[in-house]
Amino acid sequence: MNRPHVCSLVSGAVDGALDPEERVLFDEHLDRCTDCQREMRAVQETKWFLKGAPRRSAPPELVSRLRKQYTSVRPWRRWVGWAFPVPRWVFSGALATLVVGVAFGLWNLWGPGRDQSQHMELAPLLARHARSSSDGWIPAGDYYNAGYSAQLASYEDESFR
Amino acid sequence: MRVIPLSWHPTKTNPSANPVRSVWARWIVPVAFWAAGWPVVGADLSTNANVEPAQTVVSRAIQGSTVPYTGDLTITRWSEHGSHSEEVRVFVGGRGSYRYEFLTPSGKVGRVVAAHAGTEYVLLPGGKKILRGEQGPTGGKPLPSDRARALLLSNYRVLNRDEDDVAGRAVWSVELVPYADGKPRQQVWLDKETGVILALRRYGPSSRDAASMRFSRFEPDALFEDNFFQIDQDTHSVVRDHDVRSADLPLSALSQGGRTYPAELPFGFVFTGGARFQLGGETVTHLTYTDGLSTVSLFETPRPVNGNPPSHDDSFPDFWAAVSAHFPTRVVHGRKGRSYYTLIGEGSESLLRALWSDNAASPSTAP
Numbered sequence: 001m002n003r004p005h006v007c008s009l010v011s012g013a014v015d016g017a018l019d020p021e022e023r024v025l026f027d028e029h030l031d032r033c034t035d036c037q038r039e040m041r042a043v044q045e046t047k048w049f050l051k052g053a054p055r056r057s058a059p060p061e062l063v064s065r066l067r068k069q070y071t072s073v074r075p076w077r078r079w080v081g082w083a084f085p086v087p088r089w090v091f092s093g094a095l096a097t098l099v100v101g102v103a104f105g106l107w108n109l110w111g112p113g114r115d116q117s118q119h120m121e122l123a124p125l126l127a128r129h130a131r132s133s134s135d136g137w138i139p140a141g142d143y144y145n146a147g148y149s150a151q152l153a154s155y156e157d158e159s160f161r
Numbered sequence: 162m163r164v165i166p167l168s169w170h171p172t173k174t175n176p177s178a179n180p181v182r183s184v185w186a187r188w189i190v191p192v193a194f195w196a197a198g199w200p201v202v203g204a205d206l207s208t209n210a211n212v213e214p215a216q217t218v219v220s221r222a223i224q225g226s227t228v229p230y231t232g233d234l235t236i237t238r239w240s241e242h243g244s245h246s247e248e249v250r251v252f253v254g255g256r257g258s259y260r261y262e263f264l265t266p267s268g269k270v271g272r273v274v275a276a277h278a279g280t281e282y283v284l285l286p287g288g289k290k291i292l293r294g295e296q297g298p299t300g301g302k303p304l305p306s307d308r309a310r311a312l313l314l315s316n317y318r319v320l321n322r323d324e325d326d327v328a329g330r331a332v333w334s335v336e337l338v339p340y341a342d343g344k345p346r347q348q349v350w351l352d353k354e355t356g357v358i359l360a361l362r363r364y365g366p367s368s369r370d371a372a373s374m375r376f377s378r379f380e381p382d383a384l385f386e387d388n389f390f391q392i393d394q395d396t397h398s399v400v401r402d403h404d405v406r407s408a409d410l411p412l413s414a415l416s417q418g419g420r421t422y423p424a425e426l427p428f429g430f431v432f433t434g435g436a437r438f439q440l441g442g443e444t445v446t447h448l449t450y451t452d453g454l455s456t457v458s459l460f461e462t463p464r465p466v467n468g469n470p471p472s473h474d475d476s477f478p479d480f481w482a483a484v485s486a487h488f489p490t491r492v493v494h495g496r497k498g499r500s501y502y503t504l505i506g507e508g509s510e511s512l513l514r515a516l517w518s519d520n521a522a523s524p525s526t527a528p
Contacts, residue, residue: 119467122492122503124405124440125447129458129490129505131405132434132449136456137223137309138349138358144249144261144374146236149274149283152292152403 007039014043127151215319215335218351222335223306223313226356229254232328232379238372251376252383257296258390277390283403284392291392292403304433304451313453316340316429325350327359328379337454341428342366343512344455355381366509408436408449408458415446422459426450426516430457457506457516466494466503493517 009026012018018026030036130148213221230253237246250262250270260275265286273284276296283292304312322334332350339346343366350360360375394400415422415435424432430450437446446461460466493513495502504513 118464120441120443120445120462120464122467125445125458125460125466125503125505126490127405128408128436128447128460129449129456132408132447132458133456133507135407136451136454137225137304137306138219138313138347138454144234144236144251145274146247146249146261146263148405149261149263149272152283152405153272153285 007036010036010039010043013040014047123151213333213353215321216314218333218335218349219313219319219337220310221333221356222349222351222358223310224356226352227255228355228357228381229383229385230355230357230379230381231383232376234374234376236372236374239370241367241369252385252389254383254385254390258385260390275390275392282392289397289399291394291398291400293400294403295406304431309451309453311453312429312431312451313337316344316452317346317454322348327352328376330354330359330379332359339452339454341512343509343515344428344452345370345507347454350375352379352381357381363507365507366512404438406436406438408434408447410435410437415448422446422448426457428452428512428516430516455507457504457508457513460503460505462501462503463499465496465501 006026006029009018009022013023013026030040127148130145130151134145134148230251232251234249234251235246236249237244248264248268250264252260252262257279258277260273262270263272263274265271271286273282273288275282275284279296281294281296283294284290285292317337317339320336320338322336325332325334327350331353333353334348334350336348337346345363345365347364348360348362349358351357352359357379359379360373362371362373362375364371412422412424412432412435415437422432422435429452431452433449433451433456435446435448437444439445440462443463448459448461450457450459490505490507491510491513493504493510493516495504495517502517504517506513506516
């Protein structure tokens with residue numbers, strides 16, 4: 001193998017991360033190239049040096065903060081994320097849609113001018129009451145069906161249109 | 162009845178001082194007054210002989226009349242907003258057949274109410290729009306007559322009033338005065354010969370509210386052609402069912418799902434009948450109560466009822482003037498649980514509120 005050297009493969013060779021084909025090519029080049037042999041040794045020595053260096057633990061508060069930030073996922077979010085693997089903005093959009101929907105429903109029920117449309121009309125009830133009054137033994141509230149027929153005529157006339 | 166002095170109270174003077182005066186005072190004067198009083202008593206008794214006892218008149222009014230008749234009458238109503246009057250031509254062919262023609266101010270026929278063979282028609286002004294419905298209870302009233310009479314007499318004091326004549330006919334007159342405050346009182350003039358009520362006058366709990374019905378012409382024993390009470394329906398007529406039927410269902414038929422309705426209300430009102438109907442896609446329950454004279458309606462609805470006047474109607478520019486052709490009604494709204502209640506009656510608003518208070522008029526749920 002001529003220059004350019006496969007120096008970029010030295011680190012992978014030391015870590016044992018080359019695939020078999022790359023490993024064969026790298027070994028053939030290494031037998032003939034003293035520069036790469038020297039670099040190979042340097043990388044191995046550095047690795048051994050680092051491996052033998054004393055270890056220091058991270059501060060507990062840092063560990064706690066990092067753990068909370070990256071590993072503390074609520075169970076329901078974990079479940080939702082598993083069941084519906086959707087981006088986070090979808091949840092925000094759904095929440096906004098829900099708020100707008102509820103607001104529209106409330107406005108539809110009790111908004112300006114809406115309360116009257118939810119009420120039932122009184123006139124048909126008055127007509128039925130007048131009819132009952134005219135059914136008595138002695139005419140009392142409604143004489144000769146006058147009120148009853150007037151009310152019927154008043155609100156039923158609309159229904160013919 | 163006039164009070165006739167039939168007793169003599171002797172003077173406190175000493176009888177022994179003047180024996181002649183004593184005898185005069187003790188015997189002659191009382192006897193003379195006693196003798197003079199008899200013609201007055203006799204006249205009073207003879208008058209009583211012509212005055213039908215008030216309760217008998219009430220019984221006759223409740224009994225009704227089967228005499229066919231025709232006549233003209235005027236219905237007038239007074240309120241704080243003014244007065245409203247309507248003239249009606251009446252044709253009654255005995256029980257079950259009638260035709261009432263309500264006249265316009267120009268004297269032409271406006272709307273018509275006619276019934277025959279169990280079907281009642283309401284012809285709207287113009288005669289092309291016809292509302293068809295079930296006739297009122299002609300075979301049986303909401304209450305048996307004897308119970309209605311007993312109920313009326315337990316809630317109203319019946320007073321004889323001076324005789325009068327209405328439309329040139331001899332009548333008996335009684336006044337029905339309620340024992341409870343807030344109910345209307347009513348005066349009735351009854352035709353002696355036929356038993357037809359020729360005039361009514363009803364006074365509301367407010368001095369500004371009153372209504373009257375009075376015949377100006379009355380002719381009994383009228384003869385009608387066979388098809389007189391039938392409605393002519395030509396090809397241009399549009400007939401619709403108005404679905405306003407008599408409330409004649411018993412309480413047991415209305416109670417469902419453990420819910421029971423009161424059989425009686427305070428102030429002497431008892432249940433007479435109910436109905437259940439559809440209004441705007443919702444089910445409405447209607448219960449009626451009577452004290453023998455006045456009627457109170459209780460409506461149960463799933464939504465609140467609009468207590469304000471309906472929207473403007475071109476066919477009746479003054480809706481409430483048309484409505485006021487009968488006695489003024491008052492409306493009280495309430496709510497219990499998920500249901501809304503509307504109480505309608507001719508009594509005062511305080512009376513209706515008292516009926517509603519303590520949930521007297523609201524249904525209960527059986528445990």
